[in-house]
Amino acid sequence: MTSPSTPQTTAGTDDRAERIERIRQAAYRIRRNALDMGEVQGQGYIGQALGVADVLAVVYTDQLRYRPEDPHWPDRDRFLLSIGHYAIALYAALAEAGTIPLEDLETYGSDDSRLPMSAMASYTPGVEISGGSLGHGLPVATGMALGLRHLGNPARVFNLLSDGELDEGSTWEAAMSCAHHGLDNVTAIVDVNALQADGPTAGVLRTEPVTDKWQAFGWHAVRVDGNDVAALVEAFDEVREHRGSPSVVICDTRIGSGVPLLEDREKAHFMRVDEHEWQIARTQLEEGLAR
Amino acid sequence: MTSTAPRKKLTTSAMIASFADPGQRTTSAPFGHALNRLAEERPEIVGLSADLAKYTDMHVFRDAHPDRFFQMGMAEQTLLGAAAGMAEVGLVPFASTYSVFATRRAYDFLCLDIAEPNLNVNVVGGLPGLTTGYGPSHQATEDLAILRGCPNLTIVDPCDSVDIEQAVPALAAAPGPTYLRLLRGAVPTVLDEYDYRFELGKAAELRTGRDVVLISTGLMTMRALQAAARLESDSVDVAVLHVPTIKPLDTEAILRAARTDRLVVTLENHTVVGGLAESVASTLAFAGAGTRVVPIALPDEFLAAGALPTLHDRYGLSTDAVVARVKAELGGGRHAPWAADPEPATV
Ligand SMILES: Cc1ncc(C[n+]2csc(CCOP(=O)(O)OP(=O)(O)O)c2C)c(N)n1
Ligand SMILES: [Mg+2]
Numbered sequence: 001m002t003s004p005s006t007p008q009t010t011a012g013t014d015d016r017a018e019r020i021e022r023i024r025q026a027a028y029r030i031r032r033n034a035l036d037m038g039e040v041q042g043q044g045y046i047g048q049a050l051g052v053a054d055v056l057a058v059v060y061t062d063q064l065r066y067r068p069e070d071p072h073w074p075d076r077d078r079f080l081l082s083i084g085h086y087a088i089a090l091y092a093a094l095a096e097a098g099t100i101p102l103e104d105l106e107t108y109g110s111d112d113s114r115l116p117m118s119a120m121a122s123y124t125p126g127v128e129i130s131g132g133s134l135g136h137g138l139p140v141a142t143g144m145a146l147g148l149r150h151l152g153n154p155a156r157v158f159n160l161l162s163d164g165e166l167d168e169g170s171t172w173e174a175a176m177s178c179a180h181h182g183l184d185n186v187t188a189i190v191d192v193n194a195l196q197a198d199g200p201t202a203g204v205l206r207t208e209p210v211t212d213k214w215q216a217f218g219w220h221a222v223r224v225d226g227n228d229v230a231a232l233v234e235a236f237d238e239v240r241e242h243r244g245s246p247s248v249v250i251c252d253t254r255i256g257s258g259v260p261l262l263e264d265r266e267k268a269h270f271m272r273v274d275e276h277e278w279q280i281a282r283t284q285l286e287e288g289l290a291r
Numbered sequence: 292m293t294s295t296a297p298r299k300k301l302t303t304s305a306m307i308a309s310f311a312d313p314g315q316r317t318t319s320a321p322f323g324h325a326l327n328r329l330a331e332e333r334p335e336i337v338g339l340s341a342d343l344a345k346y347t348d349m350h351v352f353r354d355a356h357p358d359r360f361f362q363m364g365m366a367e368q369t370l371l372g373a374a375a376g377m378a379e380v381g382l383v384p385f386a387s388t389y390s391v392f393a394t395r396r397a398y399d400f401l402c403l404d405i406a407e408p409n410l411n412v413n414v415v416g417g418l419p420g421l422t423t424g425y426g427p428s429h430q431a432t433e434d435l436a437i438l439r440g441c442p443n444l445t446i447v448d449p450c451d452s453v454d455i456e457q458a459v460p461a462l463a464a465a466p467g468p469t470y471l472r473l474l475r476g477a478v479p480t481v482l483d484e485y486d487y488r489f490e491l492g493k494a495a496e497l498r499t500g501r502d503v504v505l506i507s508t509g510l511m512t513m514r515a516l517q518a519a520a521r522l523e524s525d526s527v528d529v530a531v532l533h534v535p536t537i538k539p540l541d542t543e544a545i546l547r548a549a550r551t552d553r554l555v556v557t558l559e560n561h562t563v564v565g566g567l568a569e570s571v572a573s574t575l576a577f578a579g580a581g582t583r584v585v586p587i588a589l590p591d592e593f594l595a596a597g598a599l600p601t602l603h604d605r606y607g608l609s610t611d612a613v614v615a616r617v618k619a620e621l622g623g624g625r626h627a628p629w630a631a632d633p634e635p636a637t638v
Contacts, residue, residue: 084428109596116596118426123596132428133391134365164342167365197342198350198362204342205364 016233019062023229026096027057028289031258032282033092037108037115039278044109044117047262047271049089051193051227051253052160056093058232059158059189063240068098071125078144080128080159082137083191087119090127099126135168137161138188142174145183145246160189164196166207172217178246179218186246187239188219191226193253197269214248226251227258259284309477310422310510310599317477318452322415323351325459326385330356336463337377339363339386341370347387347417348475367397374412375404383411383463390416390431390472398437401468406443409467419448419472420509420560421589421606426596432589436565438470439538445469445491446537448509448560453482454535457489465491472509481513482533492536494544500530503617504548507558508534508567511587511608515558518613527621534567542574549575549582554620556585560608563588585620587613 034049059079066076081090091108094100100114107113114124118132129140141159148155165171178186196204207213214221220242224231232251239247256262256271259281265271273281311317330336330352338344338352342365353360363370367388374386386393393401393416405412416434423429438446445465449455455474462469485497497512498519507515512533519529532548534541549555549571559567568586575582589606603609607616 084426111597111601112595116426117424118428118596120426120428120596130428132426133396164365167342169366169368196365197346198340198344204362205366 020229020233023054023057023061023233024289026061027054027229028258028285030057030089030092030096031285033095033102033105034088035259035278035281035285037088037091037105038273040106041109041117042275043272044270045085045088046273047255047265047268048086048162048191048193049092050259050262051255051257052086052089052191052251053092053258054227054229054232055160055189055191055251055253056089057096058229058236060093060097062233063236064158065155066097066099066126068126071099075153075155077156077158078128078141080137080141080144080157081119082129082131082140082159082165083134083162084118084120084131086160086162086191087115087117087127087131090119091115091124094124094126097126100124134162134165135170137165138171138174138178141186141188142177142181142183145178145186146181149183149185154185156185156187158187158189160191162196163190163192163194163201163207163210164204166190166210166213167196167205175214175217175219175246182244183246184243187236188214188246188248190248190250191253192250193255195255195267195269200267210250214250218245220245220247221250222247223250223252226253258288310603311477311479316480318456318480319477320348320351320475321452321455321478322459322471322473322475323348325456326352327355329460329463330359333383333463335381335383337361337382337384339370339374339377339384341365341367341388341392343388343417346475347389347415347473349385349387349415352385367392368400371397371400371412371414372404374414375400375408375410378405378410378412379408383413385413385415385463387415387417387473389429390419390434391429393470394431394434394437401438401444401470402441405468406441409443411463411466412468413462414468414470415473416470417473417475421594421602421608422474422510422560422599424597424599424602427593430594432562432594433565434470434472435537435559435561435567439565439570443467444538446472447491447535448472448537449474449489449535450508450510450512450533451481452478453480453487454489458491458535461489461491474510479510479513481516487533489535492539492541494532494534494536494541494548496530496544496548497533498529498531500528501553502528503554503556503621504530504532504551505556505558505617506532506534506545506548506567506571508537509560511558511560514608514610514613517610518617521610521614522617525618527617529617537567537570540570540574542578545571545574546578546580549584550580551582554585554617555582556587556617556620558587558613561588562591564591585616587616
C-alpha cells in the first residue's frame with residue numbers, strides 16, 4: 001500500500017485511465033477499512049463513510065501533498081475535517097494514506113484508542129483539528145490559509161464540510177471571509193448526502209440552491225457527482241488551477257455507496273447494521289470493484 | 292493512549308450512551324411525554340430544536356404536535372434567538388439542543404435575547420456533564436459554570452425521570468428563563484421510592500444520617516443514594532440532600548445540612564470549577580461557616596473519549612468511586628488533594 005506524497009498533476013490521456021483506476025482501487029480499500037471499523041462498533045456513521053469514500057480517495061491519493069511518515073511537515077496541504085462524526089471515513093483514508101497503521105483500525109471507538117469516534121487532533125496523526133462541534137472547520141481553514149499565505153507557504157487548505165454544516169452561521173461567516181481575503185489556497189468540499197440528524201436536509205433546513213449560495217458569497221463553485229471518480233478528478237484538477245478566489249467542490253453523494261445493502265436501507269444519520277450483515281457488505285463491495 | 296488493539300468492544304457512542312445500571316427501572320423519554328401532557332393544558336407551549344429533536348426526546352412532542360414544533364436546523368444561535376422572539380409574542384417555548392451547543396455556541400443569544408429581557412424561554416440541554424463518551428465536543432462539563440453567572444436564569448439538574456416529569460410544568464410556570472439539564476432516552480426512575488416532590492428552588496433531604504451528608508445534584512443523586520445504601524452496610528450513616536435547582540440555590544437547606552460535624556461531600560456531574568461544590572462552598576463561606584467541603588466532581592480537564600462506565604469510574608462519578616472516596620475521607624489522615632494549605636498569614 002503506497003500513496004504519493006506529491007500530487008499527480010497534468011497526466012496524459014493514457015495515464016488518465018490508469019489514474020482513475022488507481023483512485024477507484026483506493027476508494028475500495030477506504031470503504032473496506034470503514035466497514036472493518038463499523039463492525040468494531042456494530043453501528044455508526046458507516047453510511048456517511050461509504051458515501052464520501054470516493055471524495056477522500058481522490059483527495060488523499062491524487063490531490064493532497066503530505067508525508068505519511070511526517071504528519072507535521074510544515075509544507076503539507078492541510079485537510080480539515082470539521083464533521084467529527086465522519087472520523088470513521090477519515091481514519092479509513094489515513095490508513096490508506098499510510099499515516100496511521102492499518103492495525104489501529106480495529107480499536108476504533110474503543111477505550112484508550114487513538115481513533116475516537118469523533119475525530120480530535122490531539123489523538124490521531126494526520127487529524128488537523130478537533131471536530132465534533134459542527135461549523136468550526138471553515139473558520140479555522142480561513143485562519144490557516146491566511147497564515148500560510150502570510151508566511152509565504154504555498155500549501156493548500158482543504159475543508160470537508162457536510163450539508164448539515166451549511167446550517168451554521170459560522171460556515172457562512174468564514175465563507176465571506178475567505179472570499180474577502182481572496183484565499184485561493186482554500187478548497188472547501190461539501191458532502192451533500194441530503195441527510196442530517198433529524199432527517200433529510202430538505203425537511204430539516206433547506207440549503208439549496210447550494211451552488212448559487214457559494215457563488216453569491218464570492219466562491220468559485222463546482223458541483224459534481226461525488227461518487228463518480230472521473231468527475232471528481234476533473235473538478236479537483238480544475239479548481240487547483242483557479243486563482244483569485246476560494247473554491248468549493250460540491251459533491252452529491254449516496255449514503256452507503258458501494259454497498260447496495262446499505263444504499264437501499266432507510267437513510268439514517270446513525271445507521272444500524274446487524275452482525276451478520278458486515279460480511280455481506282464486504283462481499284457486495286468486492287463484487288462492485290470487480291464490475 | 293496505546294495503539295495496541297484491546298480486542299474488547301466497548302461502545303463509545305454518543306447516541307446510545309446510558310448511565311442507567313443494568314436492570315435498573317427506567318422511563319422512556321420522560322421529557323417529551325411531560326411536554327406533551329403540559330401542551331394539552333397550555334396551548335401557548337411550543338417546541339423547537341436544532342436538528343436534534345430525535346436526540347433530545349423532543350421528537351415525542353414533534354410527533355404529537357407537529358403544528359407546534361419548529362425545526363430550526365443545525366443553527367443553535369438562531370434556535371435561541373428565535374425562541375426569544377416567540378416568547379416576545381406570547382408563546383412559551385421549549386428549545387432543545389445538546390448542552391454544549393446551548394451554552395458554548397449560543398450563550399450570547401441565551402444571555403442577551405432570553406435572560407436579559409427575562410423571557411419565559413425554557414432551554415433544554417442534552418448530554419449534560421459526562422453523559423456521553425464522545426469526547427470534549429459533546430461533554431458539557433462546564434455548562435453550570437457558564438450559566439450560573441447569568442442573571443435571571445433558573446437552572447435545574449434533575450436526578451431521574453420523576454424529577455424531569457415534575458420539573459417540566461414547573462419550568463413553564465416560572466415566569467423567567469430556565470435551563471434544564473436533560474436526561475434522555477431510557478431515564479432511570481429512582482425518586483418515586485422516596486417521599487419526594489420536585490419543587491423549583493428547593494432542596495430535599497432524601498435520607499437522614501449522622502456520619503456523612505452527601506449534597507448532590509442531577510444524576511449524582513442516584514449515585515449518592517446507592518453509595519449511602521452501600522455505606523450503611525458498613526455501618527456508616529449517610530444523609531442525602533438532593534439539590535435539583537442549582538439556581539436559585541436553596542442556601543437555607545444547604546446551611547442547615549452543612550452546619551454540622553458530619554463529613555460534608557458534594558456530588559455533581561460537572562467540573563469541580565463553578566458548579567455545585569463551589570456553590571455550596573461559597574454559601575458556607577459567605578455565611579461564615581467554616582465547614583470543609585469534599586467535592587466529588589469532574590476534574591478541571593478535557594475528558595477522554597471512551598465507554599461511559601469506564602469514564603465514570605476513571606473520573607470518580609461511579610458509585611464504587613463515590614463509596615471509596617467517602618471511606619477514604621472518613622479514614623482520616625490529612626485530606627490529600629488540598630494538602631498545599633499554606634501557613635496562615637501573620638499580621
Ligand atoms: C454545532 C453542532 N450542532 C449539533 C450537532 C449534532 N449533530 C451531529 S451530526 C448532525 C447532523 C449534521 O448534518 P450532517 O453532518 O449533514 O449529517 P449526516 O449527513 O452525517 O447525517 C448534528 C445536528 C453537532 N455535532 N454540532
Ligand atoms: Mg449530511
